[in-house]
Amino acid sequence: MKFLATLLLLFSACAIWAQARPLSPVGEWEGESVCQVPKPCTTEHVIYEIKQTAEGQITIKADKVVTGQRQWMGDIRCQWSASEQNLTCPMEGRTPGIWEFKIGRNEMTGTLVIREGNVLFRKIAVKRKS
Numbered sequence: 729m730k731f732l733a734t735l736l737l738l739f740s741a742c743a744i745w746a747q748a749r750p751l752s753p754v755g756e757w758e759g760e761s762v763c764q765v766p767k768p769c770t771t772e773h774v775i776y777e778i779k780q781t782a783e784g785q786i787t788i789k790a791d792k793v794v795t796g797q798r799q800w801m802g803d804i805r806c807q808w809s810a811s812e813q814n815l816t817c818p819m820e821g822r823t824p825g826i827w828e829f830k831i832g833r834n835e836m837t838g839t840l841v842i843r844e845g846n847v848l849f850r851k852i853a854v855k856r857k858s
Contacts, residue, residue: 751813753778753786753806753831759854761792765847774801776836776854778815780808786815788827825849 757776763769775798777789786806791798804827806817817827819840829838829852840850 751810751831751833752780753808753815753829753836754780756857757836757854758857759852762851762853763849764851765849769849774852774854775857784808788815788817 755778757778759774761772761774763771772792775791775793777791779787779789781787786808788804788806790801790804792801793799804817804819806815806827806829808815813831815827815829815831815838817829819825819827823842824844825840825842827838827840829836834856836852836854836856838852839848840852841847842849
Protein backbone atom coordinates (compact mmCIF):
# COMPACT_ATOMS: atom_id res chain seq x y z
CA MET A 729 0.00 0.00 0.00
CA LYS A 730 2.84 2.37 0.90
CA PHE A 731 4.50 1.62 -2.47
CA LEU A 732 1.27 2.41 -4.33
CA ALA A 733 0.88 5.73 -2.47
CA THR A 734 4.49 6.68 -3.25
CA LEU A 735 4.01 5.78 -6.90
CA LEU A 736 0.82 7.87 -7.12
CA LEU A 737 2.59 10.81 -5.48
CA LEU A 738 5.47 10.53 -7.95
CA PHE A 739 3.14 10.47 -10.98
CA SER A 740 1.23 13.47 -9.62
CA ALA A 741 4.44 15.44 -9.09
CA CYS A 742 5.60 14.64 -12.65
CA ALA A 743 2.26 15.78 -14.09
CA ILE A 744 2.38 19.05 -12.13
CA TRP A 745 6.01 19.66 -13.17
CA ALA A 746 5.18 19.04 -16.85
CA GLN A 747 2.31 21.53 -16.73
CA ALA A 748 4.37 24.13 -14.87
CA ARG A 749 7.29 24.08 -17.29
CA PRO A 750 7.24 27.10 -19.57
CA LEU A 751 6.50 26.32 -23.19
CA SER A 752 9.00 27.19 -25.87
CA PRO A 753 8.45 27.58 -29.61
CA VAL A 754 11.97 26.31 -30.35
CA GLY A 755 12.00 23.10 -32.37
CA GLU A 756 10.70 21.62 -35.59
CA TRP A 757 7.01 21.85 -36.47
CA GLU A 758 5.11 20.26 -39.36
CA GLY A 759 1.57 20.64 -40.67
CA GLU A 760 -0.65 22.67 -42.96
CA SER A 761 -0.80 26.29 -44.03
CA VAL A 762 -4.32 26.68 -45.41
CA CYS A 763 -5.09 29.47 -47.86
CA GLN A 764 -8.08 31.65 -46.95
CA VAL A 765 -8.27 33.64 -50.20
CA PRO A 766 -8.81 32.66 -53.85
CA LYS A 767 -5.95 31.77 -56.20
CA PRO A 768 -3.07 32.29 -56.79
CA CYS A 769 -2.71 31.32 -53.10
CA THR A 770 -2.44 27.56 -52.47
CA THR A 771 -2.65 25.41 -49.37
CA GLU A 772 0.78 24.06 -48.43
CA HIS A 773 2.29 21.32 -46.31
CA VAL A 774 4.90 23.17 -44.24
CA ILE A 775 7.85 22.53 -41.98
CA TYR A 776 8.97 25.29 -39.63
CA GLU A 777 12.34 25.19 -37.87
CA ILE A 778 12.21 27.64 -35.00
CA LYS A 779 15.47 28.76 -33.39
CA GLN A 780 16.45 31.28 -30.76
CA THR A 781 19.67 33.28 -30.96
CA ALA A 782 21.90 34.08 -27.98
CA GLU A 783 20.34 37.56 -28.01
CA GLY A 784 16.85 36.05 -27.62
CA GLN A 785 15.69 36.69 -31.19
CA ILE A 786 13.33 34.00 -32.56
CA THR A 787 13.61 33.00 -36.22
CA ILE A 788 11.34 30.69 -38.19
CA LYS A 789 12.90 28.97 -41.21
CA ALA A 790 9.81 28.22 -43.30
CA ASP A 791 9.83 25.39 -45.85
CA LYS A 792 7.01 23.94 -47.93
CA VAL A 793 7.00 20.35 -49.12
CA VAL A 794 6.42 19.84 -52.84
CA THR A 795 6.49 16.32 -54.31
CA GLY A 796 8.29 15.11 -51.21
CA GLN A 797 11.03 17.75 -51.35
CA ARG A 798 11.50 20.64 -48.93
CA GLN A 799 11.59 24.07 -50.57
CA TRP A 800 12.75 27.07 -48.56
CA MET A 801 10.20 29.91 -48.55
CA GLY A 802 12.03 32.30 -46.27
CA ASP A 803 13.01 33.22 -42.74
CA ILE A 804 10.67 35.12 -40.45
CA ARG A 805 11.87 37.10 -37.41
CA CYS A 806 9.53 37.00 -34.45
CA GLN A 807 8.98 38.26 -30.93
CA TRP A 808 8.17 35.64 -28.28
CA SER A 809 5.80 36.40 -25.40
CA ALA A 810 6.31 33.70 -22.78
CA SER A 811 3.46 35.08 -20.65
CA GLU A 812 0.97 34.83 -23.53
CA GLN A 813 2.62 31.82 -25.18
CA ASN A 814 2.60 33.45 -28.62
CA LEU A 815 4.87 34.54 -31.43
CA THR A 816 4.30 37.78 -33.33
CA CYS A 817 6.14 38.13 -36.62
CA PRO A 818 5.80 41.31 -38.70
CA MET A 819 6.26 40.77 -42.43
CA GLU A 820 7.49 43.65 -44.56
CA GLY A 821 8.05 43.85 -48.31
CA ARG A 822 5.61 44.14 -51.18
CA THR A 823 2.74 42.64 -49.15
CA PRO A 824 3.15 43.69 -45.50
CA GLY A 825 1.34 41.59 -42.94
CA ILE A 826 1.64 39.94 -39.57
CA TRP A 827 2.08 36.31 -38.63
CA GLU A 828 0.75 35.36 -35.21
CA PHE A 829 1.16 31.94 -33.60
CA LYS A 830 -0.23 30.47 -30.38
CA ILE A 831 1.99 27.78 -28.86
CA GLY A 832 0.65 24.68 -27.11
CA ARG A 833 2.68 21.83 -25.69
CA ASN A 834 2.70 19.88 -28.98
CA GLU A 835 0.72 22.06 -31.36
CA MET A 836 0.96 25.54 -32.78
CA THR A 837 -1.82 27.41 -34.56
CA GLY A 838 -1.54 30.71 -36.33
CA THR A 839 -2.64 33.18 -38.93
CA LEU A 840 -1.19 35.49 -41.53
CA VAL A 841 -3.15 38.73 -41.86
CA ILE A 842 -2.31 41.14 -44.68
CA ARG A 843 -2.26 44.71 -43.36
CA GLU A 844 -3.95 46.33 -46.36
CA GLY A 845 -7.62 45.56 -45.88
CA ASN A 846 -6.91 43.46 -42.75
CA VAL A 847 -7.28 40.29 -44.89
CA LEU A 848 -6.99 36.87 -43.27
CA PHE A 849 -4.64 35.22 -45.78
CA ARG A 850 -3.61 31.92 -44.11
CA LYS A 851 -4.47 29.70 -41.18
CA ILE A 852 -1.68 27.47 -39.89
CA ALA A 853 -1.92 24.28 -37.83
CA VAL A 854 1.31 22.40 -37.12
CA LYS A 855 2.49 19.78 -34.65
CA ARG A 856 5.81 19.61 -32.84
CA LYS A 857 8.26 17.13 -34.37
CA SER A 858 11.13 17.85 -31.97
